[in-house]
Amino acid sequence: MDRRLLRLGPVRRYAVVLAGSALLAAVLVVAQAVSLATLLAAAVTGRLDRPQTAVWLTVCLAAIVLRGLHAGALGAIAGRAAAGVKAHLREELLDAAARRGPAWLTGRRAGELATLAGRGVDGLDGYLTGYLPQVFLAAFVPLATLAWLAFTDLASAVVVALTLPLIPLFGVLVGKATGARTARQWHLLSRLGGHFLDTVRGLPTLRAFGREPAYVRRVRDTAEAYRAATMRTLRLAFLSALVLELVATVSIALVAVPVGLRLLHGGLTLSAALVVLLLAPEAYLPLRALGTKFHASQEGLAASAEIHAVLLDRPRATTATTEPRLPPPGAAIALDRVEVRYGDVVALRDATLRIEPGDRIALVGPSGGGKSTLLSLILGFTAPTEGRVLVGGADLAGLDLAAWRARLAWMPQRPHLFAGTVADNIRLGSPDAPLDAMVAAAVAAEADGFVRALPRGYDTDLGAHGLSSGQRQRLAMARAWLRADASVLLFDEPTARLDPASEAAVVASAARLAAGRTALLVAHRPALLSIATRTVTVDGGLAELRPAVAAQ
Template sequence: MKPLDPRLLRRAKAARVFLVGSVVIGVATGFFIVVQAVLLAHAIAGVVLRGDGVGRVAWLLVGVVVARAVLVWVQEVVAQRAAAAVKSTLRRQVLEHSLKLGPAWLSGERSSALTTLLTKGLDDLDPYFARYLPQLVLAATVPAGVVGWMATGDLIAAGTVVVTLPLIPVFMALVGWATQAHSRRRQHALAVLAHHFSDVVAGLPTLKLFGRAKGQVRAVREVTDRHRVASMKSLRLAFLSSFVLELLASISVALVAVGVGLRLIDGKLGLETALLVLILAPEAYLPLRQVGAHFHASADGVAASEEVFRVLETPLPERGERTDVPDLRVTPLHLHDVTVRYPGRDEPALDGFDLDLWPGEVVALAGPSGAGKSTVLAAVLGFVLPERGMVIAGGSAADEFTPEHWRRQFAWVPQRPGLRTGTIADNIRLGHPDATDADVLRALADAGAAELAPTQQVGESGQLLSGGQRRRVALARALVTEAPVLLLDEPTAGLDAEAEAEVVSHLRRSGRTVLLVAHRPALLAAADRVVEVGQTSLGLRPSLRSRAGVAG
């Protein structure tokens, strides 16, 4: 585990500002430590040897103590603000990068683990900035200044500190290697726990329906116990390492004190110098001890930041920069020899697929589950890049255009449409923010959902709506757009026959190009053509079954 990851400085400007501020504060702190030690040694020696008063020196000491307190307060404020700024920056960068990576990448990530990383995981950076990094800067500045000043009075004591001081970083490195593994295991246990809870909560209605809800108690308890054990191991390691560092520092200071005492008795060292050395010696070890003490508190945050950088360093798929996308209302769309293979799978999800989609045509994709029908839609949208072949419009490949300009030509309804908290109208206007109330009502009617009120709340992820209602709201959201091409994945699932007939009738009358995934006979019968997606046992390309002229 690196004490300071350079990627953090590159990714977050606030981290660079904070590091510079910490160096300035660390140098000032080292200066005031030396001044305080000099004043204390001078005052005590004056009282013991000369019987001097301490009035003026006492006021100077008060000023130094106040100055050190102010530096600690400034350090805390700067650290907290830097931590908040860095967390905000990293969260924004991860979200933006995840969106650019697209649904294909997100489908391979656990959404609960990613959510935990961006919330609880990055919150663990607070102790890293507020405690660990300031002490790391102090450990790099204070001991050098303290030992240098000690050397002006007692070279032997300074040499003793120089020899014993490196023992603490050595043991810190040994402890750090063990802590790194524990922190990663703890982050993994927390991610598994979050994912398991997410799955249980999502499937709770089904589990309750079949009387299996209580059976999950044991599974949740086992996952929780694994997280508890990982956390307790991290705490045990933290306590043991703190004990080792404290013991090393105490023995080192004792060696300095013994040497100083012997030379003082022999008259080889003055009292004021001896006091100065004894006061400064613990200050040389203190920053390193504090680094070790705060290292464990920051380890979880550092482990989370490493996971963040893993996401941020995932290479983006190569995209074009053209913005002159052909108007698909008058331009055909061609898929030529499209082959898509998902990471970690031996067999391609789509193999050598060909399709010509003409303006105003309704084409249905049929075939067994897993044949690659949804992958066809993903390839058209650019969510996945073909391993071979291409999607062509107006003589140009789709990947030559910027994704945002290309996708404006399409409205998409996936298998599991996503809805956000708010009203039905709010969710429909995601497709067309300027849509009027009349446009919203018309889209609901065209989607076979005229009975739904636009002001009705949908709840988080549409939990206040049934599955069929969520799909109809998503369909209305697609229909309210001005996109010339509709990509629909089972758009009438959950609808009764009458509502389905209304939706099919509207799709036929809309004049838009429609590419839909269908299993239901009514949708297949309404299509101008039905394209069978899937491979035969001989590995042949998908066959094309024409149904031109079939009315809906």
């Protein structure tokens, strides 16, 4: 059993239920075999007219009915428990991703996490509904049957006791190879998800540079490797099932042949022989089924290892030994010799910058120079590889990030609109904002006019109604206006890809919003520079171009 999964509260409770269920199943197996053997012996010897026959018949019928009900109830319990455990793991995974922030979900990691939370967690069905219940049955039923066999015929019990370990022994030998192959199969599926998401995200760029055939080949090659790994795993699973069935069949024969010979020579009663012949297969059956369920559970267990690796890999901010502190109000923000690396790529090197309350700084520089990384540092989405981000002289890594982000309003390059109403999307950062405040924010962002022209105004479902880039940016600006308590504004190229009219509307709204607040504006176009009091060039490091420029 997977100890990592057993540490989860829902799985522990489920395991207790399975233990009780397996004990009941063991009692029913023995009761059915003994009562049926007694009835068959009575039928062969012509003693069905005895009074106790009705009792044994009742016991046999009750055992058969209860075993059927037990199997149905166990399936329902397993399904419900699996749904609960999967929901719990998905919630934990999403919480772990949220704690790390968007910067953690770079490159293929977003696709791999989506595959893990989707297919990976669903892969646990085989483990939770098949393998884990069978583990408890394999622990209780063989012991119960072996105990009753010892009471009925000690010689047969000894043969069963000696041959029973052969099945788990062969199962372990085959399982080691299966586990390694399944882990490789899951790794290939995870890579395939990451490659596919990267390709879909970058299709416009790939087509612009004529690189889409190379990425199509890469996805195809990864898919082919996954197919080949899957077929190798299935081939091994089928062969191992054959081995386990052969071992179990030979073991049952080793019990049945001596019992038949002893019965012929009068060394064993018919009733005892029938009990042995009916109970011996029941002793091997749970272990044979366990081997089959083991292969079905391997993909989920491979995914479980990666799930727990994500959950146990805590972000830097959550590993502090002291309680997070609240950031001081109205404090200066400073970068102290900060370096940020993404693998071998250096995004920022030896960056030092001080931002006083009320500063409005335009960040300029070439694409890839580190401007968005600088905003990500201040948001707490990215942790410095070296150096510190300071708020009021305190290291941001030791502050309460939720409280700090409550003071920020962030407008990314491509604001995401969720399936929901216009009002829900504006209220994203302030879900409890009243209607009049939400409308006032839309008016301030110069979005009210086009919103009221939509089919249902603020109640229009954006999942079924598309918006232009300018309209999306103005809704994002309305989100920033609705965060009335935000003292720091972070704008990441809000006017990129906008027509002149939309650009003018966004710049005018941003200028009014930035008045009296601290603002960092990533800007490539002159219109946004008019808001700034000073301009800083970002190109792997920081260099101030002009100490002060009057805001227009």
